[in-house]
């Protein structure tokens with residue numbers, strides 16, 4: 397999808413961002429320390445609501461106070477499927493007969509997701525995964541399959557990137573303050589709609605690039621060249637070899653990114669010798685690169701801008717650092733819990749001015 401095409405969905409995505417803000421406001425209001433526990437769980441719902449508002453031009457209600465049960469079950473199925481992917485891939489085929497549960501659970505998760513994609517409002521169904529009707533023909537099965545893939549592709553990816561962005565911003569108050577200033581200036585009264593104002597938010601884009609450099613939600617990519625040997629640098633790769641690129645390792649390579657483990661969004665804004673174009677490729681590259689990239693960026697940029705305009709985000713008081721781990725995708729090892737403090741007149745209300753990093 398080209399950037400211009402994604403902009404056509406700015407209205408739909410903006411409405412979902414509005415609902416996300418209300419939900420965050422409600423959750424932090426209910427908590428004595430204004431904490432939102434496990435922000436990733438909230439952003440899963442945002443991701444699913446965002447992608448379905450674009451795909452189906454209708455809403456699932458994921459961000460309502462009462463989340464529809466099928467929607468919760470869909471999100472759980474995605475998680476189960478990713479966990480089971482690792483397990484079933486690592487297990488030798490012969491063992492599947494002895495221990496059938498992982499494979500069975502994996503298939504059940506996919507079955508549920510396909511039924512959900514087919515039953516979603518706007519995909520022809522009424523949101524009911526238990527509907528009973530004749531099975532669709534091959535073309536419709538392909539379409540439903542693609543709808544399901546798009547639905548699930550837009551959940552963990554968005555959730556993980558938003559969660560890590562806020563996690564890092566909460567630990568880098570200086571960057572957060574600069575970003576708040578940028579966002580407030582661009583979105584101030586009388587300015588153009590938020591999606592158009594994104595063009596004047598270079599730091600916001602740098603924050604997301606830096607987050608995806610440190611936490612590429614799809615931590616590796618694979619390719620097979622089936623018909624010929626290829627030479628890559630000093631290596632000769634025979635045809636039909638599976639080549640895996642580990643984004644996580646490549647984008648933390650100190651030769652291309654000095655202080656590679658540090659969160660330094662400014663590095664993307666510095667002028668100087670051009671960076672290696674393939675050093676950080678969180679969306680992949682080429683014909684099969686991420687088809688949802690522009691939509692994902694629109695959702696993440698709009699959500700971050702609006703969240704930071706309304707809240708100052710701080711780490712959970714006394715909370716331990718959270719590390720990433722691989723669960724097929726790269727996810728937080730433990731819940732990311734964050735404090736959301738209301739901003740009044742540009743300063744978070746009710747707390748000392750300098751947060752502890």
Ligand code: HEM
Pocket residue numbers: 447545546547549550551553554557608612613614617618677678679680681682683684685686687688689691692
């Ligand atoms: C931060 C968000 C996202 C990241 C980092 C991301 C990353 C990626 C990566 C690395 C690939 C593999 C590319 C390759 O093999 O070269 C991919 C493929 C894909 N992504 Fe995304 N993605 C994101 C969001 C989304 C969203 C929101 C959607 C749905 C609209 C989506 C749909 C897809 C699809 C359908 C493919 C397969 C494309 C193909 O095989 O031709 N992605 N994504």
